[in-house]
Amino acid sequence: MTVAVTAAGGQLGRLVVEALLDAGERPVAIVRDPGKVADLAARGAxxxxxxxxxxxxxxxxLAGVDRVLLISGNEFGKRVAQHTNVLRAAERAKVRLLAYTSIPRADSNPMLLAAEHRGTEEVLAGAAVPTVLLRNSWYWENYTGAAANAAESGVLYGAMAQGRVSGAARADYAEAAARVLTGEGHEGRVYELGGDEALTGADLAAAVAEAKGSPVRYADLSKDDYAAALRAAGLEEQYAAALADADAGIGEGLLEVTTGDLTKLLGRPATPAATVFAQ
Known part of the structure; x- marks a missing residue:
């Protein structure tokens, strides 16, 4: 069996390839720049x-590939067409399983970040090859930059009100994907994936405080004010708007996942936020 991972030079893709190598596989790492994964090639990818x-x-x-993980792209406005290109190539290669990294409740999630995932899932619904949806919630690493700033300032800013986010370490989602790619019985499944912790903004601030050993409090902003703060921190306008919208979506419960699917796939607890921040 040959397993391929797209965007293998990215943060998630690299971890999936590493998990596959650790499991004794010799995966195909699909990248734009082979130089970025020379270390993975040295390990056998x-x-x-x-x-x-x-x-x-x-x-x-994708020639000769049996199973492929399609990791969602990062070019807003282009992703559905790009993902469709990968699907069509997978169909021509007659792969036996295509897994796609999506977002929780993509079929009904109103967040800006969910729109292209929903569009992609609609395309995948008509695929000529078996598919499986890996609807990943937030990575705790999404907060590491803010955590570092909060450790210095004593304040973690957000727009999530009293909502909760079910995050996990990026490596947890990568390991779960590797298990799906190498396991059996996943065709047609939809996995809603989130960690064991469902944290509020105040909980996240406490996790930062635990990791850094200094007091941190959570300060809630409006969505517009948080977007402005993200722009002031140097984020591009469209990305800042999407992140602020996502934070507001957390306030509405859109990234709280209670299925337990992630820990079932892993066979162990997910990594706590404080552990990720400390690392």
Missing amino acids: QVRQASYDDPAALDAA
């Missing part, structure tokens, strides 16, 4: 070059 915009390269990259 097969490196193939392709981008989501190049159907011919995707055909070559």
Whole structure:
């Protein structure tokens, strides 16, 4: 069985490839720049070059592949078309399973970040190959920059009101994906994935305080004020708006996951936020 991972040079993709290597697989790492994964090649990964915009390269990259993980792209406005390119190449390669990294409740989630996931899932619903949806909630690493600033200032800012987010370490989601790619019986499944902790903003501030050993409090802002703060911190306007909208969505319970799917796939507890912040 040959397993491929797209965007293998990215933060999540690299971890999935590493998890597969640790499991004794020799995965195909599909990347735009092979130089970024020279270390993975040295460990035994097969490196193939392709981008989501190049159907011919995707055909070559997926040749002989049995299972593939399609990691969602990061080019807003282009992702549905790009993901469709990967799906069509997977269909031409007659892969036996395509897994896709989505977002919780993508079919009904009104967050800005969910729109292209929903569009992609609609395309996948008509796929000529078996699919499985890995609807990942937040990575605790999404907060590490803010955590470092909060440790210095004593204040963690957000717009999540009293909502809770079910996060986990990026490596947890990567390990779960690797288990799906190498396991059986996942065809047609939809996994709502989130960690064991469902934390409020105040809880996140407490986790930062625990990791850094200094007091930290949570300060809640309006969505617009939080977007402005993110722009002031240097984020591009569209990305700042999407993150502020996501934080407001947390306030509405959109990233709280109670299925236990992640820990079931892992066979162990998910990594606590304080552990990720400390690392």
